[in-house]
Amino acid sequence: xxxxxxxxxxxxxxxxxxxxxxxxxxxxxxxxxxxxxxxxxxxxxxxxxxxxxxxxxxxxxxxxxxxxxxxxxxxxxxxxxxxxxxxxxxxxxxxxxxxxxxxxxxxxxxxxxxxxxxxxxxxxxxxxxxxxxxxxxxxxxxxxxxxxxxxxxxxxxxxxxxxxxxxxxxxxxxxxxxxxxxxxxxxxxxxxxxxxxxxxxxxxxxxxxxxxxxxxxxxxxxxxxxxxxxxxxxxxxxxxxxxxxxxxxxxxxxxxxxxxxxxxxxxxxxxxxxxxxxxxxxxxxxxxxxxxxxxxxxxxxxxxxxxxxxxxxxxxxxxxxxxxxxxxxxxxxxxxxxxxxxxxxxxxxxxxxxxxxxxxxxxxxxxxxxxxxxxxxxxxxxxxxxxxxxxxxxxxxxxxxxxxxxxxxxxxxxxxxxxxxxxxxxxxxxxxxxxxxxxxxxxxxxxxxxxxxxxxxxxxxxxxxxxxxxxxxxxxxxxxxxxxxxxxxxxxxxxxxxxxxxxxxxxxxxxxxxxxxxxxxxxxxxxxxxxx
Numbered sequence: 001x002x003x004x005x006x007x008x009x010x011x012x013x014x015x016x017x018x019x020x021x022x023x024x025x026x027x028x029x030x031x032x033x034x035x036x037x038x039x040x041x042x043x044x045x046x047x048x049x050x051x052x053x054x055x056x057x058x059x060x061x062x063x064x065x066x067x068x069x070x071x072x073x074x075x076x077x078x079x080x081x082x083x084x085x086x087x088x089x090x091x092x093x094x095x096x097x098x099x100x101x102x103x104x105x106x107x108x109x110x111x112x113x114x115x116x117x118x119x120x121x122x123x124x125x126x127x128x129x130x131x132x133x134x135x136x137x138x139x140x141x142x143x144x145x146x147x148x149x150x151x152x153x154x155x156x157x158x159x160x161x162x163x164x165x166x167x168x169x170x171x172x173x174x175x176x177x178x179x180x181x182x183x184x185x186x187x188x189x190x191x192x193x194x195x196x197x198x199x200x201x202x203x204x205x206x207x208x209x210x211x212x213x214x215x216x217x218x219x220x221x222x223x224x225x226x227x228x229x230x231x232x233x234x235x236x237x238x239x240x241x242x243x244x245x246x247x248x249x250x251x252x253x254x255x256x257x258x259x260x261x262x263x264x265x266x267x268x269x270x271x272x273x274x275x276x277x278x279x280x281x282x283x284x285x286x287x288x289x290x291x292x293x294x295x296x297x298x299x300x301x302x303x304x305x306x307x308x309x310x311x312x313x314x315x316x317x318x319x320x321x322x323x324x325x326x327x328x329x330x331x332x333x334x335x336x337x338x339x340x341x342x343x344x345x346x347x348x349x350x351x352x353x354x355x356x357x358x359x360x361x362x363x364x365x366x367x368x369x370x371x372x373x374x375x376x377x378x379x380x381x382x383x384x385x386x387x388x389x390x391x392x393x394x395x396x397x398x399x400x401x402x403x404x405x406x407x408x409x410x411x412x413x414x415x416x417x418x419x420x421x422x423x424x425x426x427x428x429x430x431x432x433x434x435x436x437x438x439x440x441x442x443x444x445x446x447x448x449x450x451x452x453x454x455x456x457x458x459x460x461x462x463x464x465x466x467x468x469x470x471x472x473x474x475x476x477x478x479x480x481x482x483x484x485x486x487x488x489x490x491x492x493x494x495x496x497x498x499x500x501x502x503x504x505x506x507x508x509x510x511x512x513x514x515x516x517x518x519x520x521x522x523x524x525x526x527x528x529x530x531x532x
Contacts, residue, residue, distance in 0.1 A: 047392040049245035050174045054235070058174060059183055061234050062167040063190025065125060065226055068132060068160040068219075070191060073101060074198030074354070075215060077336070078206040078347055086212065087146045097153045099481070104157035106477035110305055113165035113470030120238040121166055121173070121466075122257075125230045128166075132159030133223040140216035159223075164191070165473055168458050169466030173237040174245070176392035177400065177459055178376045185369020188451045189362045195332075196358020203351020232258045308461065308471040313401070313525035316514045317457050318475045320408075323507045324449040325476035326483040327419065330503060331357070331442060333484050338426050338435075338496070356436040360443030368448045372404065372455060379403035395459060396530070401522030404456040408449070408515045415445040416508030423500020449511075450476070456518075460526055 050058070076098070084094045108128070116124040135156035142148045171183050205215050235257055236242050308314050332354070339345040339353050379402055380387050387393065422438040454472050461468035490499050 045244075047176045047244060048174045050235075050237070055174055055183065057233060058170055058235075058237065059186050061230060062163075062170055063187045063193075065129070065163040065230065066167050066187060066191040067194040068129075068163060068223065068226070069105065069157075069194070071194030071198045071222075072156060072160045072219060073105070074195050074332070075202040075219075076101070077199060078202035078351055079212045079215065082206055082210065082212045083149075086143075087149065089146055093146065097150060100150055100153050101157045102477050102481050104154045105161040106474045108158045108161035109165035109466075109470035109473035112162035113169070113466035113473075114305065114464065116162075116166045116169055116238065116466045117464045118240060120236050120241040121170055122230070122234055122236045124162065124166055125234065126227065128159045128162045129223055129227040129230060130159070131155055133220055133227060135159055136216045136219040136223060140213050140220060143213075161473070165466045165469035167191075168454065168469040170237050172458050172462060172465035173239050176389055177395060177398075178380075178387045178389060178393060179373060180455060180459075181369040181372030181376070183369070184372070184451060184455055185366050188365030188368060188447060190365075192358065192361035192365055192447060196355060196362060199354040200351040203347045203349075207346060207348035207351075235260070305467045305471040305474065308457075308468060309475060311525075311529050313460065313518075313522050313529060314457060314468075314471070316518050316522065316525075317453050317460075318472060319514045320453040320511060320518070321450045321457065321472050322476040322479040323511060324415075324446050326479040327503060327507050328443070328446045328450075329480040330483045330487055331419075331422075331439070333487055334491070334496075335439075337491075342426060342429055343432055353436065353439075356440040357443035360440040361447045364444035364447040365451065367444075368451045371407075371448070372452060375406040376400075376403045379406060395462070396527075399523050400459045401456065401518050401526070404452055404459070405515050405519045405522075408452075408519075409512060411445055411448060412508050412511050412515065415442065415449070416504040418442050418445065419504035419507070420501045423504070424497040427495060427497035 080091070080094050080098075083097070084091055087094070112124050112128055135152050135158070138152040139149070139156060142152060167187055168184075171180055171187070175183050201218075202215065205212065237245070241247070309318055335353060336350050339350050345353060377387060379385075379399065380393075383399070385393070385398060418438055418441045422435065422442060425438060426435050454469065457468045457472055458465040487499075490502070494502065
């Protein structure tokens with residue numbers, strides 16, 4: 001008899017038998033279930049009706065929209081001296097604009113992530129991209145007011161920073177758990193392309209033009225192009241709105257892409273029905289859709305996603321995600337001083353020094369997707385689980401924590417050694433290529449950890465994936481802000497070698513503890529949380 005998809009093979013266990021994974025009992029040892037009578041297989045209901053080409057279009061748009069936040073954050077770093085001179089203020093005052101950006105980088109997903117779970121992904125994309133364009137226009141034309149600069153940086157961050165959480169929601173909407181890595185890999189690559197390109201563009205501006213305004217105009221053009229592309233082509237994916245995608249044909253108004261709107265309009269006008277009947281039907285459809293949108297338009301308590309942080313299973317996952325984002329952000333913040341004071345780089349060269357790290361992040365983003373899917377299949381094979389690629393696996397019975405964390409302990413050793421080695425390399429003034437290679441390696445492994453564990457967070461909150469991603473955003477921004485705050489004092493006291501040694505041991509040591517608990521106790525903690 002055929003095996004039921006998404007369950008262990010029927011020769012060994014029926015779909016209703018308990019999967020005896022000792023992870024639930026507190027051990028990391030796996031046991032195959034005892035043989036029980038097989039159950040008749042039932043046809044699998046497809047998880048989504050989105051086609052492969054539609055998923056490719058979604059991947060492209062998610063990557064491009066997610067690029068806005070890291071691009072906007074990193075392009076700003078080399079402009080700080082220019083802004084300080086232009087607005088005739090102190091370095092500390094200009095640094096407040098960085099703090100404001102990070103604060104709203106955490107607030108934005110907390111607002112728009114839950115909203116996209118209820119209202120839909122597409123309206124939230126359109127709203128946040130509009131805010132992004134408005135904020136950049138204001139920054140480009142503001143020439144005198146420091147106070148307005150502060151306000152507009154908040155608007156800019158509010159519009160740019162929600163795409164990360166919404167993108168993870170889209171992945172959960174259209175991908176079964178066993179194939180999410182395939183979609184998240186390219187998204188992660190595009191996401192980090194902004195972090196790679198931003199410092200180069202900003203450094204080039206600071207070095208050549210000694211002016212900052214056109215940088216914001218470039219961001220206006222990028223934001224407007226993304227707004228038009230999303231409006232014209234991006235379909236709605238939220239399962240609360242379109243289900244598995246089969247209800248898309250009933251959408252209209254701003255929930256429908258402008259391309260499909262035009263196509264349906266032409267089709268209606270070619271129909272044989274009378275003009276009056278068509279207009280009446282269109283009016284009724286519009287009323288129904290508007291009523292549906294108003295019913296769904298509710299902004300959940302922005303602090304509701306904070307509750308996710310305090311569950312034991314998600315706390316461990318968030319620690320892994322946030323700690324390696326902190327390591328990466330601390331490394332980025334230390335680069336200008338290192339290459340300026342030790343290697344005597346100018347602004348343009350400092351911007352170019354970010355490229356190896358960016359290349360590592362991009363390549364790592366591509367590889368991490370394939371590694372996640374491979375780990376999922378290997379874990380399923382070990383426990384005798386048949387992967388269901390049609391309707392998706394029941395993660396309530398599958399040890400997803402073990403699949404995602406597979407191999408993490410060995411990678412932690414490599415990452416820690418690289419970080420410690422980088423600190424002592426620059427402290428001893430080694431040749432520039434050595435430091436750049438170490439930046440590449442750290443970028444490669446850093447993106448592996450925070451992409452993998454953010455995906456795990458979305459896996460264990462399937463009903464509200466964007467809310468879960470918002471919790472990750474709040475955590476990583478808070479940890480990164482704290483890391484940057486203590487960066488310079490620790491560098492002054494300990495020096496670069498010991499600072500990066502402490503940073504490596506902190507991330508590697510606590511990371512190893514977190515990975516052990518995730519791997520051996522994670523499913524048990526998740527089961528207890530879901531029973532409450």
